[in-house]
Amino acid sequence: MALSTHRRLHSFLLMCCSSFKRSGLRQFSKVAGEKPPRQMPREKPALRRRNPGGGGYPLLIIPLTTFGLGTWQIQRRQWKLNLIQELEDKMLAPPVPLPENLDDLKQMEYRRVVVKGTFDHSKELFIGPRTNTNEPETMGSARATSVGVHVVTPFKLSDRNETILVNRGHVPFVARPPELRREGQVEGEVELVGVVRLSERKNLFGNDPLKDGYWLSRDVEDMADIAETAPVFIDADLKSTVKGGPHGGQTRVQLRNEHLTYIITWYVLTILTLWVWFRNYRSVKPHASVVDFIKREHRKL
Incomplete structure (x- = not known):
């Protein structure tokens, strides 16, 4: 015890x-x-650094791709400018006779040719709506108020048994009926210079030419079939204009050239995607707790 x-x-x-x-x-x-x-408590790391390996560097393919596309568009733009200049030079070159083989004209678009023959005004066709190319292109100008059609007339060649289509030029809609422009209906044999044209891309909306009375776009094969001519189409030059008749010289070199817009778009995307990548994978920032500590210590001074 x-x-x-x-x-x-x-x-x-x-x-x-x-x-x-x-x-x-x-x-x-x-x-x-x-x-x-x-x-x-356990503090987080003072610096936040993302490791680009695996999830970062492969993403650089995006700015590299956009940069390559922008550079490619620079080359495409230069090619398009050279092509436009080439076509404009063709329109300034001296006219040549129609080739014996009319199929060769498919390789001669925008080339000037000289033809001699007679018009068949009874089979006129129309392409519209069209503005007069020779009017000044300003706001509220005559071009904006003179919307009409292009008068396409079969033209019987004098030196061969062939008939082609000639775009005589522009007339307002009100002057489309032939009886309103009898003075301009050229009779007899004439010689004129025209620019070889091929079919245009068909209009997305489409139309019925026989019902509407005009084509929305230049369809050489269809128009030639209706007018019973060879599938050859030329735009008569400005000198073919006669009093009371269509206003000739309606040819314009129309090639889409939007490459400058594409260049700017792709290079801006390159800059933006590089900035996002650098901000997320290469930018080193202090943690918020470190910033707060520095502020507190600074206030004590």
């Missing part, structure tokens, strides 16, 4: 010593002016 009492006394003394040590440490900490130790 004495042994049991001794053990209880020993345990009580140990508990008292432990309590005294804890109390003494607290008092010592308060005297020293220190705060009791506490558990500090």
Whole structure:
């Protein structure tokens, strides 16, 4: 029994010593002016750096592709400008006779040719709506108010048994009926210079020429079939214009040249995608906690 009492006394003394040590440490900490130790949360890295490997560098294919497309469009634009200049030079070259093989004209678009023959005004065809190319192109100009049609007339050649189509030029819609322009219906043999033209791309809306009375686009084969002529089409030049008749010289070199817009678009996309890639994969920024710490310390100064 004495042994049991001794053990209880020993345990009580140990508990008292432990309590005294804890109390003494607290008092010592308060005297020293220190705060009791506490558990500090784990801080995030001070710098945020994304690793471009795997998920970053492969994405550079996007700006590289757009840059390549922009460069390609520069080459395409130069090619288109050279082609337009070539066609304009053809229109300035001296006229040549029609080739013996009329199929050769398919390789001669915009080339000037000289022909001699007679018009068949009874089979006139029309292409419209069209403006007069020779009117000034300004806001509110005569061109804007003189919408009409191009008069296409079969032309019987004098030197061979062939009939072709000649676009005599522009007339307003009100002057489309032949009886309103009898003075301009040339009779007898004439010689004129014209520009070889091929079929245009068909209009997306389409139309019925026999019902509407005119074609929306130049369809050489269809028009030649209706007028019973060879599938040859020329635009008469300005000198063919006669009083009371259609206004000739309606040829325009029309080639789509929107390459400058494409160049700007692709290069802007290149800059934007490079900026996004650099911002996400190469830009090093301090963590928000580091910025807050610097601000606090700066205020203490």
